[in-house]
Amino acid sequence: DAPLYVVSTEPGTLVVLRTDTLTQRYYAYDRSVVLTSWLAQTRLDEQRSDPGAxxxxxxxxxxxxxxxxxxxxxxxxxxxxxxxDGGQYDTELPREWQSAMNHTFVKGKTCAVRGMACKFPGTWDPYNSLSPLIYGGDLAREIPMMRWKHEDHYNPDPDAWKAMKIYAKHGCFMEGGE
Known part of the structure; x- marks a missing residue:
């Protein structure tokens, strides 16, 4: 796509080309020796973008x-x-180096533990303990009047949240918990 660029050489001339962006050919009119050295040579041409491959x-x-x-x-x-806001870098440090540094080296915490824990009563027989939770009847009931006045907080409209009210008036409660 680019126009042809010709470089005339003489004995002892050094030509440095970026082989990731240019293709090159060497033609000699007389007998000559050419030493070619790929600075970041890899086994496969498509890997040349990774110089340490x-x-x-x-x-x-x-x-x-x-x-x-x-x-x-x-x-x-x-x-x-x-x-x-993250790492603060010198203004003279190129963005490519910042990106390579952040992908290669880590400063600070190197692991994150993500999860959630719940406290359940222990048991020697998980089947008997969990069966009522999985297969048992629904233990939810209407919120007791001792907790709130339904008229103040409940609205049967599914969009009740827009009026700062709640659409559900059922829950699981322990007797005497209040």
Whole structure:
């Protein structure tokens, strides 16, 4: 899609190309030797967007560069100041580095426990204990008048919540709990 760009070379010339955005060919009019080194070479061409995908096939210079980048990101992440809105970064730190740091290193809590617990009476026989809850009769009954005056809080209209009233007037209550 892009126009052809020709670079004339002579012995000792170094040409650096971004192979993730450009394709290249080398033609020589005479006998010549070309040394090609993929800085972030991987086994598969589609993996080239991930420069560390195959670290064992990286050349020593690229491996050293990737190690330096990893150590630098670790140091920058340790210097990060955590605020209410998240990490505060230096304005000169590129967004790509911030994103890579946050995907690679974690500062702060590394786990979250999410769940809910309930207290139920213990039993040696779960079947006998849970059967009334699962198969038993409905124990709900109309809210006792001692709890509230139905006229003040109950409205049979399903949209009762709009008038700050409640649509249900049944619940489960323990005698003498009040």
């Amino acid at each position: 195959d670290s064992e096939v990286l050349n020593p210079a690229a491996r050293g560069l990737m190690d330096w980048i990893g150590e630098r990101m670790k140091v920058l992440k340790e210097r990060e100041i955590m605020g209410v």
